[in-house]
Amino acid sequence: MSGKEHDKEGQENFDFVIIGAGVSGLAAAMYGARLGLKTLCLGYSHGSEMPIGGVITTTNIVENYPGFIRLSGPELAEKIREHAESYELVTIREEKIEHVLRKEGVFEIIGESHTLGNIITKELWNDSDVTISGYNLKHPQTANVSLLIETSKKDPKKVLLETLATLKKRQTEFKTQFHKVVK
Secondary structure (H helix, E strand, O other): OOOOOEOOOOOEOOOEEEEOEEHHHHHHHHHHHHOOOOEEEEEOOOOOOEOEEEHHHHOOOEOOOOOOOOEOHHHHHHHHHHHHHOOOOEEEEEOOOOOOOOOOOEEEEEOOOHHHHHHHHHHHOOOOOEEEEEEEEOOOOOOEEEEEEEEOOOOHHHHHHHHHHHHHHHHHHHHHHHHHHOO
16 A cells, blocks of 8 residues: 555545554554555653653663664654654654444453463464454453454454364364373
C-alpha cells in the first residue's frame, strides 16, 4: 500500500496501528514500514513525558543507548522520531485513543501467563487463514491473557480450538518421547 488510501467515509486506511509513540512504538513503526505496511503510530502524554518519544523524554542524560555516547532523553526521542519518519509508510500523530472495540476474535484466558499466549500465537502463525494473531497481558502481575485472532475465512474460535488440539497432540508426543529417553 502506498500513498493515501481512504474508505467510503473518507477515513484514511492503515495496515498497522500502534498505540504509543515512545521508543518501542516508534521502533515498531519502523519494522512495520520495513514489512511494507502502511503504519500509523499514535502518541499521547499521560504526565510529564512528551507524547512522541514517551518516558525517555523525561531523562536528562542518556549514556547507555547503543550508537550514542551521551545525549538527553528528548534528543534521543527526536532522533528516533526522525528515523521513523524517514519511512514513507509511517505516519506519526499526537492523538489520544479514547476507546477500542473488538466484536469478535478476542479470547480471554484466565489463570495463564504470557508463556501460553506466546506458544498459542506462534502456532496460530502456521495456519494460512490467520491474518493477525497476538496476545497481551492486562497487567504483568496478573495471569490473564487476551488473545487476538483474525482470519480471512475461518471462524476464529474454530481456529483457536484446532490450534489448541495441535498443541495438545504435540505435548502428548513430547511426553512420550521424554519418557522413552528418561527411563
